[in-house]
Amino acid sequence: MHIFEVIILGLVQGLTEFLPVSSSAHLRIVGEFLPSQTDPGATFTAITQIGTELAVLIYFRKKIGRVISRWFLSLSSKVPRDDPDARMGWLVIIGTIPIALLGVLLQSLIRENFRSLWLTAAVLIVFGILLGIADHYGARRRGLDDLTYPHGVAYGFAQALALIPGVSRSGATTTLGRALGYTRTASAEYSFLLAVPAVFASGLFELYKSFDLGAGPYTLGETAVATTIAFVVGYAVIAFLMQYLKRGSFVPFVVYRIALGVLILVLLALGVLPAFSTVIAG
Known part of the structure; x- marks a missing residue:
């Protein structure tokens, strides 16, 4: 049993999914420091x-x-x-198309090449800097009702960048939203809404496949424990973030991303971390 590991990974998923710091990068990194020292994998x-x-x-x-x-x-x-709410439905549908197409076309890259820690560290730093610039210079005048269809499509392509661990789904979409002049809370809320169809579709598809292929290094029961923990912690993080963004900036997350990226590069250079790790089938 890997109950200790899945508890830790569930906490990490819940804590980092909605913050602009990349949950997939954190799961990838934390996996290297757990007893099994394996990449939890894209399926998990x-x-x-x-x-x-x-x-x-x-x-x-x-x-x-x-x-x-x-x-x-x-x-x-x-x-x-x-109608603003009816239009939001179309915006979510349109914004989901890019990640749906690219997710299918780039499956092999997502499961293999994109999971290099060198790449993860680099994009943590680069997209952290971009978030900082967009948040500092972006106007604060647009709300969700001002969201246009072209902007919805652009958000969709920004979300698709999250297929690369380290980019962060919320980080990429929030960066674009701030660059386009949307408020911090509007950028975050649309990012959350936009993610729902894509994440559920991906998760349910991987769950279906896992009945035959397994969920990476963990059993389905262990994965269910991590998923439950992620739900509870994730809810608390959403509540915190939506309140925080009413008065706070993204600067702490920018600093954290850059520091983490640099730390990973140093550990890779010293040989403490391997660039790639084997995912053990469940």
Whole structure:
């Protein structure tokens, strides 16, 4: 049993999924310091993200319920097509297309080449700097109701960058949102809403495959424990972040990303960390 390891990984997933620091990078790095010293793998990561996305569904349940109902009503013209909530439904659909296409086309890269710690460290630093620049110079005048379809598509391509561990789904989309002039809370909220279809689709697909192939180095029962922990911790993190962004900036996360990236590069150069790690089949 790897119960200690999955508890740690569940905590890490929940703590880092919604912060702009990359949960997949943290799972990849933390795995090297656990007793088994293995990469948890893309399958384990995708399944545990189901837990954190359940936290999004519950925290934003009123908003999501309104978007879904008014989107369906707009199809029969019972509400205007330009209704803000109905439009949000279309924006989420449009914004999901890039990551859906690239996720299928780049599967082998995602599972192998993209999991190099050299790459992870580099993108932690680069996208940390970009987040800092966008947050500092970005205007603060646009809210969710100002979101346009071109911006929705751009958000979608930003989200697709999160296929590379270290980029961070919330980090990439928030960076773009700040660069386009959206407020911190608006950028974060749309990032969370946009992630729901893609993460659930990926997680459920990997869960389906895992019944035959396993969930990486852990059993499905152990993965379920990590997913449950990620849900509970993730909910608390969302609540904290949405309150924090009303008055705080992304500077602490920028500093953390750069420091972590530099630390990983040093550990790789010293041979303390391997660039790649074998994922043991479940």
